[in-house]
Amino acid sequence: MLNENEKERYHRQIMLFGEAGQEKLKTARVVIAGAGGLGCPVATYLAVAGVGYLRIIDHDTVERTNLNRQILHWEKDIGLPKTGSAGEKLMAINPDIEIETVRITIDEETAPGLVRDADAIVDAMDNYPARYLLNHLACKFGIPLFHGAIRGFDGQATTIIPGKTACLSCIFPKAPPKEIFPVIGVTSGMIGMIQANEVLKYILGTGKLLGNRLLIWDGLGSSLETIQVERDPYCTECGHIKGSQMEKLK
Amino acid sequence: MKVRIKAFARFREIIGSENTLEFDDGTSVLSALKSLSEGSKDFRDACFDKEGAVASHVVLMINGKRISGRDREAGVLHDGDELAVFPPVAGG
Numbered sequence: 001m002l003n004e005n006e007k008e009r010y011h012r013q014i015m016l017f018g019e020a021g022q023e024k025l026k027t028a029r030v031v032i033a034g035a036g037g038l039g040c041p042v043a044t045y046l047a048v049a050g051v052g053y054l055r056i057i058d059h060d061t062v063e064r065t066n067l068n069r070q071i072l073h074w075e076k077d078i079g080l081p082k083t084g085s086a087g088e089k090l091m092a093i094n095p096d097i098e099i100e101t102v103r104i105t106i107d108e109e110t111a112p113g114l115v116r117d118a119d120a121i122v123d124a125m126d127n128y129p130a131r132y133l134l135n136h137l138a139c140k141f142g143i144p145l146f147h148g149a150i151r152g153f154d155g156q157a158t159t160i161i162p163g164k165t166a167c168l169s170c171i172f173p174k175a176p177p178k179e180i181f182p183v184i185g186v187t188s189g190m191i192g193m194i195q196a197n198e199v200l201k202y203i204l205g206t207g208k209l210l211g212n213r214l215l216i217w218d219g220l221g222s223s224l225e226t227i228q229v230e231r232d233p234y235c236t237e238c239g240h241i242k243g244s245q246m247e248k249l250k
Numbered sequence: 251m252k253v254r255i256k257a258f259a260r261f262r263e264i265i266g267s268e269n270t271l272e273f274d275d276g277t278s279v280l281s282a283l284k285s286l287s288e289g290s291k292d293f294r295d296a297c298f299d300k301e302g303a304v305a306s307h308v309v310l311m312i313n314g315k316r317i318s319g320r321d322r323e324a325g326v327l328h329d330g331d332e333l334a335v336f337p338p339v340a341g342g
Contacts, residue, residue, distance in 0.1 A: 037341065037342055038342045123342075125342050126340065126341050127340060128340060148342070149340055149342060150339055150341045150342065151339035152339075154259040154260070172309070172338045173306075173318075174307040175338075176307040176337060176338050176339070176340050177307070179340070181339070188342075216258055218259075227311065227314060227334070227336075232318075
């Protein structure tokens with residue numbers, strides 16, 4: 001049940017999807033993997049929307065070079081863990097939700113226990129090995145994965161519903177080379193908003209998700225386009241999953 | 251025949267978003283990309299690996315449909331086709 005404070009806080013969006021929709025957001029558990037350029041805007045907007053439980057995972061500390069895009073981290077936070085910095089701001093933004101911060105490196109050992117109980121996983125990582133691990137676990141546990149990535153003024157996003165849509169390995173079987181990527185904060189903001197919007201739609205069960213579509217943002221040309229992608233029947237991660245099996249898992 | 255080559259992300263910065271090029275009938279994907287790279291070392295370095303094959307992470311699409319396996323290089327282009335080259339971005 002929503003309390004009076006919550007009804008007031010979320011009044012303008014309850015006009016969109018009713019108290020029943022707001023209840024769905026309140027009871028949702030979302031894992032945000034990464035508290036950097038993408039993780040900051042995603043976490044901010046899921047928090048203000050009233051997603052009831054956010055688990056934010058990151059192992060890094062705040063550096064001055066982060067501050068052009070990682071909007072939850074401020075000058076005063078340099079040297080502090082990103083999880084603590086993000087958690088402090090998010091709790092101030094919305095004290096009605098629960099924020100769990102986990103300062104840990106996402107790897108094969110730590111990740112399963114951190115994502116298994118989630119309703120949704122947000123890929124806010126900055127490298128493909130970690131993304132492939134999240135994708136593997138999303139497919140294994142049947143949890144939707146919301147992918148985003150950025151470079152410069154360019155970004156991409158897609159939504160992965162295991163067993164129903166192309167997974168990350170279907171779309172990108174091979175990782176691009178690792179680099180220190182150039183980036184401007186507006187690109188992280190754009191793609192983070194796409195991801196947060198997808199998460200909200202998924203929880204609310206409304207709209208058309210980016211499943212089997214890769215959204216490509218060209219910030220210099222101010223153009224957005226989506227390209228069709230499809231499941232690879234021989235995909236090593238999701239090729240074996242049938243829709244019906246995934247339904248049982250959920 | 252004319253083929254439109256559409257580039258995304260970093261590739262677009264190097265060769266522009268769209269190039270319509272004239273090729274002989276039966277030109278392969280590999281030949282089309284190699285001819286583009288002749289005018290741009292940056293494109294060659296970004297699109298091809300050291301062995302001269304299309305880099306494995308580069309996504310290729312003909313008329314909006316992704317091509318894989320042998321077709322990534324040997325696939326034959328036809329008049330009016332659109333070949334899209336997309337390097338996934340990795341930052342977050």
